[in-house]
Amino acid sequence: MSFHVVILAAGQGTRMRSRLPKVLHPLAGTPLLTHVVNTAQTLNPSKIHVVYGHGGEHVRTALSALPVNWIEQAQQLGTGHAVVQAMSHVSDDAEVLVLYGDVPLIQPDTLRRLLNVTNGKSMALLTAHLEEPFGYGRIIRDASGNVIRIVEQKDASSEESNVNEINTGILAAHNGDLQRWLGRLDNQNAQQEYYLTDVIAMAAEEGMAINTTEPTSIEEILGVNNRVQLAQLERYYQKKQAERFLLEGVTLLDPARFDVRGHLDVGPDTVIDINTVFEGTVKIGSGVKIGPNTFIKNVTIGDDVEILANCVIEDAEIGAGCRVGPFARLRPQTTLAENVHVGNFVEIKKSDVAQGSKINHLSYVGDSTVGRDVNIGAGTITCNYDGAYKHKTVIGDRVFVGSDTQLVAPVRVGAGATIGAGTTVTKDVPEDVLVISRVPQRISTSWNRPKKTGERNDG
Numbered sequence: 001m002s003f004h005v006v007i008l009a010a011g012q013g014t015r016m017r018s019r020l021p022k023v024l025h026p027l028a029g030t031p032l033l034t035h036v037v038n039t040a041q042t043l044n045p046s047k048i049h050v051v052y053g054h055g056g057e058h059v060r061t062a063l064s065a066l067p068v069n070w071i072e073q074a075q076q077l078g079t080g081h082a083v084v085q086a087m088s089h090v091s092d093d094a095e096v097l098v099l100y101g102d103v104p105l106i107q108p109d110t111l112r113r114l115l116n117v118t119n120g121k122s123m124a125l126l127t128a129h130l131e132e133p134f135g136y137g138r139i140i141r142d143a144s145g146n147v148i149r150i151v152e153q154k155d156a157s158s159e160e161s162n163v164n165e166i167n168t169g170i171l172a173a174h175n176g177d178l179q180r181w182l183g184r185l186d187n188q189n190a191q192q193e194y195y196l197t198d199v200i201a202m203a204a205e206e207g208m209a210i211n212t213t214e215p216t217s218i219e220e221i222l223g224v225n226n227r228v229q230l231a232q233l234e235r236y237y238q239k240k241q242a243e244r245f246l247l248e249g250v251t252l253l254d255p256a257r258f259d260v261r262g263h264l265d266v267g268p269d270t271v272i273d274i275n276t277v278f279e280g281t282v283k284i285g286s287g288v289k290i291g292p293n294t295f296i297k298n299v300t301i302g303d304d305v306e307i308l309a310n311c312v313i314e315d316a317e318i319g320a321g322c323r324v325g326p327f328a329r330l331r332p333q334t335t336l337a338e339n340v341h342v343g344n345f346v347e348i349k350k351s352d353v354a355q356g357s358k359i360n361h362l363s364y365v366g367d368s369t370v371g372r373d374v375n376i377g378a379g380t381i382t383c384n385y386d387g388a389y390k391h392k393t394v395i396g397d398r399v400f401v402g403s404d405t406q407l408v409a410p411v412r413v414g415a416g417a418t419i420g421a422g423t424t425v426t427k428d429v430p431e432d433v434l435v436i437s438r439v440p441q442r443i444s445t446s447w448n449r450p451k452k453t454g455e456r457n458d459g
């Protein structure tokens with residue numbers, strides 16, 4: 001028997017007040033719909049179908065990499081009508097799980113439990129008990145506790161409105177059954193929509209068992225209709241991630257001021273200070289210290305590294321024992337070998353810096369290869385761009401670069417060379433020499449500083 005997932009994502013999402021379709025809004029840096037597809041994939045379905053709406057081509061284009069079958073629902077005539085669009089793509093004997101593109105935090109465990117309570121002769125419904133059930137469809141049971149139908153808020157009597165068991169919308173059933181029921185739907189209701197929920201009464205009338213199960217936590221079934229709800233789910237998600245890292249042996253000085261928007265791996269005894277944002281894929285070793293107000297994206301950080309406050313690091317590799325910052329910027333394709341020091345107001349781009357080298361103050365190093373145990377003085381600049389092309393700077397091992405040096409690329413500095421402060425290096429430098437291009441110092445004893453006479457007022 002095959003198993004298919006149908007994700008409904010055709011709603012307009014008007015309450016987001018956004019040009020971006022709702023399901024493309026990110027939660028923890030990942031579009032809402034992608035969260036749902038990722039979760040669906042953990043269940044190994046034969047296929048995942050996404051029902052998208054009129055004008056939803058933008059969703060399809062933006063998420064074209066997702067391994068799903070896209071199905072257009074040209075007009076949003078209701079959740080039942082949306083599921084009908086997918087039916088012809090699913091074989092008759094298949095089991096179907098219905099999920100929602102705007103309910104991003106549903107968990108695989110909950111869905112597995114739901115699927116476990118369906119069999120050949122039953123269907124399964126995910127329900128929840130809410131203190132404030134207003135707005136949701138209510139689960140109506142008979143005297144023996146069997147589910148007999150679902151009534152939408154807008155169609156509910158005041159007695160039905162008092163029921164606090166709600167329909168999450170998530171259900172599992174056999175496609176043959178769904179097709180039979182969906183074919184009989186009408187839109188004679190308060191919203192004049194074809195309600196998916198009406199199939200429950202049809203199942204009950206046929207004597208089919210309707211099994212229910214509940215999610216582990218209520219956030220799993222919460223939908224995003226506006227940005228308040230999106231922000232609440234974001235906080236919940238971040239809190240859960242923070243707890244996971246704390247339990248894995250990572251110190252977070254304030255779990256509420258720590259955001260992971262992607263995949264983060266952290267070794268034990270790493271200490272992460274406040275207001276740190278991790279994006280993309282980040283791997284951090286053990287015993288690392290990450291200072292406050294730091295942004296780290298697609299970076300690998302070795303053991304015992306110290307990242308001081310206010311650093312921005314993207315697409316870089318940082319070897320064990322390095323010290324970076326405060327206020328350092330490591331741009332894409334930067335690799336620091338072990339025990340490299342990068343200090344304040346240093347920018348490094350597309351460069352490899354070998355073991356033990358130091359770039360401690362106010363420098364720009366771009367398109368460069370820096371050897372081992374090199375010392376780069378304050379205010380050093382690799383002039384890598386001629387206005388049309390980028391050029392390489394190669395600095396050998398043990399080179400000493402004096403402060404305020406410009407290296408006009410392409411240029412190579414041989415191992416062991418010393419560059420005097422203020423030098424502009426325009427030609428290759430041999431090994432072990434001193435190079436200096438400074439204007440000799442001059443002293444004048446006859447020069448007088450201008451003095452104000454009091455007749456003019458220049459401010």
Ligand code: UD1
Pocket residue numbers: 008009010011012051073075076077078079080081082100101102135136137138150152166167168169194195196197223
């Ligand atoms: C639905 C349920 C309600 C449940 C609630 C849970 C129905 C009739 N009601 O109500 O019992 O408590 O969800 O949140 O199913 N969609 C489409 N095409 C459509 C209509 C909707 O793809 O034509 C999608 C929407 O994008 C959304 C989802 O289906 O993701 C739910 O639609 P919505 O209109 O929000 O249903 P509710 O009124 O909230």
Ligand code: CA
Pocket residue numbers: 223225
């Ligand atoms: Ca809704």
